[in-house]
Amino acid sequence: MTWCEYPGAWIGLEVLQNYGCRMASGLGLTLQLVAISFGLGIVIGLGLAVLRLRGPKPVRMILQGYITFFRGTPLLVQLFLIYYGLGSFRLFWQDVGLWWFIRDPLYCCLLAFTINTAAYQAEIFRGALQSLPHGQAEAARALGMRPFAIFLRVEMPQAMIVALRPLGNELIVMIKASALASLVTLFDLMGATRLAFARSFDLSIYLVAALIYLALVEIIRRVWDGLETRLTRHLALR
Amino acid sequence: MQYYLDLLSFGPEGWGDELLAGALVTISIALATLPFGLALGLAIAVAKRSRSWTLRTFATLYTTIFRGVPELLTLYIIYFGVQVLVQRVWSGLGLPGNLDMSPFLAGMVALGVVLAAFSAEVWLGALNAIQKGQREAASALGLTKWQAFRLVVFPQLMRVALPGLGNNWMVLLKETSLVSVITLQDTMFIATRANVATKEPFLFFSAAAAIYLFFSVLSSWGFGRLETHANRGYARHGASR
Numbered sequence: 001m002t003w004c005e006y007p008g009a010w011i012g013l014e015v016l017q018n019y020g021c022r023m024a025s026g027l028g029l030t031l032q033l034v035a036i037s038f039g040l041g042i043v044i045g046l047g048l049a050v051l052r053l054r055g056p057k058p059v060r061m062i063l064q065g066y067i068t069f070f071r072g073t074p075l076l077v078q079l080f081l082i083y084y085g086l087g088s089f090r091l092f093w094q095d096v097g098l099w100w101f102i103r104d105p106l107y108c109c110l111l112a113f114t115i116n117t118a119a120y121q122a123e124i125f126r127g128a129l130q131s132l133p134h135g136q137a138e139a140a141r142a143l144g145m146r147p148f149a150i151f152l153r154v155e156m157p158q159a160m161i162v163a164l165r166p167l168g169n170e171l172i173v174m175i176k177a178s179a180l181a182s183l184v185t186l187f188d189l190m191g192a193t194r195l196a197f198a199r200s201f202d203l204s205i206y207l208v209a210a211l212i213y214l215a216l217v218e219i220i221r222r223v224w225d226g227l228e229t230r231l232t233r234h235l236a237l238r
Numbered sequence: 239m240q241y242y243l244d245l246l247s248f249g250p251e252g253w254g255d256e257l258l259a260g261a262l263v264t265i266s267i268a269l270a271t272l273p274f275g276l277a278l279g280l281a282i283a284v285a286k287r288s289r290s291w292t293l294r295t296f297a298t299l300y301t302t303i304f305r306g307v308p309e310l311l312t313l314y315i316i317y318f319g320v321q322v323l324v325q326r327v328w329s330g331l332g333l334p335g336n337l338d339m340s341p342f343l344a345g346m347v348a349l350g351v352v353l354a355a356f357s358a359e360v361w362l363g364a365l366n367a368i369q370k371g372q373r374e375a376a377s378a379l380g381l382t383k384w385q386a387f388r389l390v391v392f393p394q395l396m397r398v399a400l401p402g403l404g405n406n407w408m409v410l411l412k413e414t415s416l417v418s419v420i421t422l423q424d425t426m427f428i429a430t431r432a433n434v435a436t437k438e439p440f441l442f443f444s445a446a447a448a449i450y451l452f453f454s455v456l457s458s459w460g461f462g463r464l465e466t467h468a469n470r471g472y473a474r475h476g477a478s479r
Contacts, residue, residue: 068451069447073451074426077429084440088439179308190311193311206318206319210315216306
């Protein structure tokens, strides 16, 4: 018996014992999907937010369109549009040598999740940057700081604190949204659960999955609370 | 080009009418879920502020669970789980035949309980924003608790809660796409079926995206109007509308 069969054996749930290993690797895939897309989303989202606020007008308008589209349509549609939609132009992708990427449901999932969360995070960062009083940048300029230094040393540290809470919420949304990966044949936690149910017809496996997701979300919430207390300790009232 | 237009046209050849029917199902399930989810959410929010420990714990547990579990999973659990449960009760009563839970009802219940959990937080924030003095004044005027809620608290509640509820609605609208996996024939389901029949996934999923985008943009415009309307008493002179 391997380690991943123990939880099922321990609580006496046969289906969890039989599919424990698949669930464990599914959980691993879920965590990977979320970590990669959320991490890339932060970088892209931050870039988009700055361009959205300070870029040239055409760029700002294009970004507005991008953000409206990805926030205004379901992630499921975006995922299918990428996996099935882009996947249908096989000859084109083979010509440009990207077929290996579009063919793979994992990469499609990562792409869909990343550009989706980037749009949401761009709005979060934009709101955070806009929430800073003008006086901050003006004072920094009066001190002779260069624009990039002002952004990096004055605006960013303050904006990140404002963005922290909504970013935590976005991470939780991503964990939950990652369950959609199971609909494009991936065996993430949800995919493994669906497989286990389809073979065993034991509904309790869904409840086990719900508990795992719940634990994930709860852990993130706790960690984020701790992070926030730690990062804002200089603002705390004594 | 003509080929694609034909595919999207109305009539037996094109998928235009089917997609429109799917869009109607999407908007109907969202509209059907809204009152149920919002009312349940308000009840949960009131329970969170209750003096009774049991009610408070129940409400907290409820929001923690339904905010933490993926909507897709909630949908499966309700669709398969409740069906099994209802069937068991049905057979247990000695009644004949099979009882099928309609996908529409299952979708509505699943989306509704999730909406309730999220809107409860919005309601709670709004309830907290209304000062205690309001209720005290109402009770000094001789209004009962229920009258005070209905006549004094609730009208103010809507104004404060509107932006949050607007967000809840937008999320709900997009989440309805999940009901296609339990075979409810919404926009997403029709697009998937059209893709299977015609092998034009890009066209049909784009059409689905356009439909959702249309509803989203329309809603955000509508909520903007509603907010201006709700805030008209607070608008600065000459700056109204």
